[in-house]
Amino acid sequence: MRLIKGFVLAIAGLFIMITLLSLLIPSKVMVTRGVVVSANAKKVFAELANLRNWQHWQPIFKSDSLKLNFSMDSTGVNSFCEWESGGKKNKFTITGIKEFEITTPLSREGENDVTNTITILPLADSNSVQVEWRALTKLKWYPWEKFYGIFIEKITGQGYEDALNGLKAYAENH
DSSP, X not given: OHHHHHHHHHHHHHHHHHHHHHTTSOSEEEEEEEEEESSOHHHHHHHHHBGGGGGGTOHHHHOTTOOOEEOSSOBSTTOEEEEEETTEEEEEEOOEEETXXXXXXXXXXXXXXXXXXXXXXXXXXXXXXXXXXXXXXXXXXXXXXXXXHTTHHHHHHXXXXXXXXXXXXXXXHO
């Protein structure tokens, strides 16, 4: 009985220690990727502002097996695209448009929303632009979510890079 009591106290102490340690980890994680595109800023912005155009360059949208459902108007604030993958519904919604900047959260059932902000920065003395994709994930206070946050960049970063490279290839060749 004494051994069991000691074991339970040790496990409880370990859980409390891990929880306290996780409180020191930030609850917001930002993943940033960028690419230089040899194209006019207006042309690149037109590709970003219309979710139907994402089928030209976004690897997720290029899948033939994926059934994409777009809002009636796929351009502008409140336009959206929905699809299902892995048995979960996903949704991109354009929530903000500024000059050469688009904000579009990605919602996925059972997961934290990821706020995506894509900014186009014209480069001086050239017909090129830098496109920057920032993805902000807000984590809950749970220790396992906080520790997962440490690895988000490694897990999702390549997807953002692939999307930007697809945008670059499409914008430069069409």
